[in-house]
Amino acid sequence: MGNDWTERTKLVHAGARRSQYGEMSEAIFLTQGFVYPDAETAEARFIEAGEDEFIYARYGNPTVRMFEERMAALEGAEDAFATASGMAAVNAALFSQLRAGDHVVSAKALFGSCLFIVENLLPRFGVDVTFVEGTDLEAWQAAVRSNTKVFFLETMSNPTLEVIDIAGVARISKAAGACLVVDNVFATPIFQRSFALGADVVIYSATKHIDGQGRCLGGIVIGSRDFIRNTLEGYLKHTGGALSPFNAWVMLKGLETLDLRCRAQAASAAMLAEALVGHEKLNRVIYPGLPQHPQAELVRRQMETGGTMIAVDLKGGKTAAFRFLNALKIFLISNNLGDAKSLVTHPATTTHQRLSQTQRDSLGITDGLVRISVGLEGPQDLISDILSALDVGN
């Protein structure tokens, strides 16, 4: 339905299913099981379930299906499977297609839990991993082996907002016969069309911009019908990573306003970044929408805007960073992101605390680095709050 619709229309209508009551808003089918009129129907459904036929909510549910179809339509992909969290999506997208003896090439700048899966869990099951500098296409090429099965990356990266050339990595991945899995959370489905750029599988933590109002965990894996049904579904169905129907409904409602929220948040982020460039208390302002961003040219090609996230590196390290965080009045200290509420986090002591000093150094996570997720408040209030907090301790 609606393949020729623009994204904003898909976000509101794609995948809608209506019951016999003709409800306007999507219904919450808060049921884990389904009943059959007779034994023959049950038997037939276990052989093959049709489009509108469900067996058990771990396999699928009408409300969850609406969310899956809306996300697949938005991404321009054939199918999707929703999961209980973003990490359940990452886990399933990787483990469902890998086995002992396979090789994975991964960008080294990863969300903490993604890094744990790729660095600690995969090797435990006999999968070799090579980490590369994601922005260096030659490094991806050089890492390819005859048993390379998966390329994995996040762009923009967390927390230093490096941007990886998805189309460039996709060309190398295709030539190597590998499956390119892209975690597109930071860039959002609004600003970066990873599937169209050549990714084979796209993952979201719906917990972030898709909910966008701090309520539920959720995730989704998007890809071809063949991948979703013949590789992923069997793994997820039997390992229990299914999304709750209630949470799927919250995400559906989030999608209706996703475009408006992301655009408003990105516009404020751009204003804030511009107001901070050259500030005497900062070593660096990192925002992909700034002309001085190291991948500014790629950002123009690959992303519609600079996104909703900023990172700043304060002179004076941890002491200055903590003083700044504690002086903020509107920005809340939280490791979430993509929310209506503006949030700040100090990666070195929270999200990236587990990493060694050497790893943090190689990722540019300095003691003065603060990650900023720009929300929906008035942009002038946000700018004043940041500038006042930077002034504290003069």
Ligand SMILES: *Cc1c(COP(=O)(O)O)cnc(C)c1O
């Ligand atoms: C938050 C996040 C995840 C994990 O999502 P959860 O919903 O918290 O499980 C994965 N990747 C990135 C880039 C994230 O920001």
